[in-house]
Every structure is written in C-alpha cells, then in structure tokens.
Amino acid sequence: MADDRLPLYQRLRDDMLVRISSGQWALDQAIPPEHELAAMHQVSVGTVRRAIDTLIEDRLLERKQGRGTYVRRPDFNASLFRFFRQLDSQGKRVVPTAQVLVCEKREAELTAAEALGVEQGAKLIYLERVRYVDEEPLLFEEIWLVSPAFDALLEVSLNDFGNLLYPFYESCCQQHVARANETLSIATANETLANTLQMVADQPVVTIERVALGFAGEALEYRRSRGDASSFRYQASIS
Amino acid sequence: MADDRLPLYQRLRDDMLVRISSGQWALDQAIPPEHELAAMHQVSVGTVRRAIDTLIEDRLLERKQGRGTYVRRPDFNASLFRFFRQLDSQGKRVVPTAQVLVCEKREAELTAAEALGVEQGAKLIYLERVRYVDEEPLLFEEIWLVSPAFDALLEVSLNDFGNLLYPFYESCCQQHVARANETLSIATANETLANTLQMVADQPVVTIERVALGFAGEALEYRRSRGDASSFRYQASIS
DNA sequence: TAGTGGTCTAGACCACGTG
DNA sequence: ACGTGGTCTAGACCACTAA
Numbered sequence A, B: 001m002a003d004d005r006l007p008l009y010q011r012l013r014d015d016m017l018v019r020i021s022s023g024q025w026a027l028d029q030a031i032p033p034e035h036e037l038a039a040m041h042q043v044s045v046g047t048v049r050r051a052i053d054t055l056i057e058d059r060l061l062e063r064k065q066g067r068g069t070y071v072r073r074p075d076f077n078a079s080l081f082r083f084f085r086q087l088d089s090q091g092k093r094v095v096p097t098a099q100v101l102v103c104e105k106r107e108a109e110l111t112a113a114e115a116l117g118v119e120q121g122a123k124l125i126y127l128e129r130v131r132y133v134d135e136e137p138l139l140f141e142e143i144w145l146v147s148p149a150f151d152a153l154l155e156v157s158l159n160d161f162g163n164l165l166y167p168f169y170e171s172c173c174q175q176h177v178a179r180a181n182e183t184l185s186i187a188t189a190n191e192t193l194a195n196t197l198q199m200v201a202d203q204p205v206v207t208i209e210r211v212a213l214g215f216a217g218e219a220l221e222y223r224r225s226r227g228d229a230s231s232f233r234y235q236a237s238i239s
Numbered sequence C: 001t002a003g004t005g006g007t008c009t010a011g012a013c014c015a016c017g018t019g
Numbered sequence D: 001a002c003g004t005g006g007t008c009t010a011g012a013c014c015a016c017t018a019a
Helices: A008-021 A034-041 A045-057 A077-083 A110-116 A151-155 A165-173 A191-196 B008-021 B034-041 B045-057 B077-083 B110-116 B151-155 B165-173 B191-196
Strands: A061-064 A068-071 A097-107 A123-133 A136-145 A179-188 A204-213 A219-228 A234-238 B061-064 B068-071 B097-107 B123-133 B136-145 B179-188 B204-213 B219-228 B234-238
Touching (some): A008 A034, A008 A045, A034 A045, A077 A179, A077 A204, A077 A234, A077 B234, A097 A151, A110 A123, A110 A136, A110 A219, A136 A191, A151 A165, A204 B179, B008 B034, B034 B045, B045 B061, B077 B179, B097 B151, B110 B123, B110 B136, B110 B204, B110 B219, B136 B191, B151 B165
Antiparallel strands (some): A123 A136, A136 A219, A179 A204, A179 B234, A204 A219, B061 B068, B097 B123, B123 B136, B136 B219, B179 B204, B204 B219
C-alpha cells in the first residue's frame, strides 16, 4: 500500500508508472479512458488528469484528443540529433548505421562501475561499437550493461545487432530504457581514436557519457561515445 | 480585445504576461492572490491557476506556498554554470568578475545582424568583455546590442559596467531580458584568442552563441562567448 | 452517433507562512 | 488567527476522432 501522506494524484501516478514499466500497459497503446481510471481508483476525473499530466511531463504518456492517452515509446535518437549535425542533402535526419566490434563479459572499469552502482571489477557485459553516416565513422562507443539482465547479448552474433540498440534490448533481454542522463565534455583525439574516426590526431573530440535508466529509475547501461567535435553542435533554451 | 477563440486560461495568461513585461507586476514581488485575479477577470480560481501554471512552466512566475506567487528574476548565470565548471574549493558557485574592453557604435557583422534581425552593416552597440574566475581569464565575449534601445551604454565608463550585464541593462536602459537561445560548438584557438585566454594555441575552445530576448520575444542582444574547452562540461536529461 | 480528451465552474478542506 | 497556495470533488459543456 502506498504512503497515505502523499497526495492522491502522486499515489495514482506511481500506480500508473508500475503498469507502464511492467508492460501491463503496452508501448504505443492507449491506456484506459480517464473516467474509467477515476472509477477504478475511486477518485475524481480531475485527479486522474493531474496524475496523467505528471507522466506527460516526464514524456511517458501522450494525449491525443478524441482518441485517448497513449504510452509513449522513448526516442533516444533525438539526443544524438541534438548533439550532432546528421542531416542529408535535403536537410532530413539520417539514422546512422552501426557495427558492433566487441561483445563480451569484462570486469567493470571505475567510471562504468560508479555509473551503474556496482563494485569496480564486477563482471559486466561490454560492447564496442562504431556508428557511421554515409560510410563515414561518426562515433566510437564503449558500452557497459548490467549483468545478468543483459547476458543474453553474449549469445548474439556481432552482425545480428541492429542499428538501434534500445529496441534490441527490449526484444532480446526484455529490458526497457525509459530515460537517460548525459554529460558532455571535450578532449583531444589520441592516435587510436583518431584512427577509428578517420580524423587527425590532437583535434578536438566530444565525449558524451550517458547513463540509461529503466522505468523504475534503475541504471541499465553506461555508454561513452566519442565523436569529431568539428561536426558537433548543441542548442539550448534558457530562461 | 483578445481572440475569443482561444481558451480562457490562455487569454488570461497573455494578460498576465503583459503585466509582467510592462513592469506593472515588479520583479521579485508577489502578484495578486488567485481569488482576487479570479474576481478581476470574472473566471473561476481553477482557470486562474491554470494560467499561472503555464507562466510557471515558462519560469516567469514562482509559487511559494502560504506566501503568494512571485515574479521571478531570470538568472542567466545558471547557463554559464551549466556549461562551465566554476566551483571554488568548497564546491560552491563563483560569480566571475568581468572587464569591459570596448564599448562603441559599430556596423553589424553578418552573424550578429541575422541574429538580431537587422540589415548587415546597420549600426549597433558593440561590447568586448573578458570574464575572470580567480584572476584567470575564463571567457572572451563579443556582444552586439540593438540600437537605439541600448545607446545609453555609450555614455558609460568602461570601469562602471558591473560583473553582471543584465541587471545593468535594466537600470541603465530599461531593457529586460526574459529568455535566451544558445548554440554551442567547438573550434580551436587562434593566436589572438589563445593569448587572451592564456591558453595554448590550437587547443579546443567552446563557442557559445546566445540570442537574448525580451518578454515579448524581441531580440535584444547577440553574444558570442569563447572559452577553453578543457574546463567545459554540460549535463542534460533526456527521455 | 458514441466515446475520447479539453475547458471551465463553484465550491470544499488542508498545509504552510506570518503576525 | 488569517491569508496564501495545494489538493480534490462532481459535475457541465465543447472539440475532436472514429465507425
């Protein structure tokens, strides 16, 4: 039973969050109508709407007038597109292709262990991946995933990973990424990285560190992506 | 008279926005209580709350339970702090000091003219400024301001500009900055810039281009700030 | 036409901050 | 004790979507 001290709409929100994260309310599907949820929980429609509002603010739900309220599928490419120019000649977005180079069990290095909340040296799933746009390497990625949730990836052939990892996590490991925190910093390319990204050594590179979280806020993935800073651009609005 | 087709709470929002931007509701002061606004506009308190909610989302107002709803003073240092580490030994934020080097009327260069929506070559107010933390130069800034709104700055001695420009704009020119859009990109330092920032030439620098807008959304300032990328860090949450 | 979310009302009672 | 915003109710009517 939830904490009585919390407002109704927050307890309602928590209940709905469980239904979303458990898959009881499927992605891209409508949730029950507001009046029905109100009856189910013995609250007024206004309170249901308020709970839904908070989940919409967190981008987990989406209202469509006259049709219903839908569970939103997170689109993490939006992040990449925010950070890097990836537009074709018509100015449209391009989905980068990807090649996984390494997939193995490996002892966690310090930054990954801290990000995922495990002991340094604990065994994690480790991936290396390069992402291409128009055959040109754009990003080099090192990815750590918690074990044993993602152990199923070890059985996958390197060529059978698709271009998008998060949908693959869902189908292969039943793990759903709901949100992520990213930190961005700048360094210069060493020999190896410059080689991989086909750029000149000592030129600036952008590093994006991402911790991806499940619906309950548990850390699932730590990812460090590096790319040529000259193709980098980021926009923000402040007030 | 406002458009009848718009929902009440949006017309109410527009009305409140005018009172804020005109200064009728002063910065850091409480606005009238909700029930009073409801009576004034002949609507229910719920509708007033909804209008206030939208202005809070835009960070123009702030609710303080038991005290009232206040007009928020935008804090643009938050932006700088998001972009650069500026923490002292206790981990507290440091307000950088600043020195204005140039303040004159000058023909707009292309990027500034486009950002401010004026003809290239139009006369604008131009400032150059360096910002320091602990005596170390952190940022070099080039600033264009629309004319004639900011002409009063031409009469100010270079040493009389404070460390924060936006409050100075308010007291000196009666111009209020409400929000801004920033774009961030990476380049390498040329001789001159490296000299100003006391860094090694060809090392990466971050460029932050900012267009600052008034309450009505009119462009007031175009600013290009450059800093050593090695002290740069940016965080974002996505979902 | 039936069902959904979108807007709006006119109250009630509670929690918080200040005098 | 009083005034503020915070939560919640039980309706009404409108706008949009679909069959």
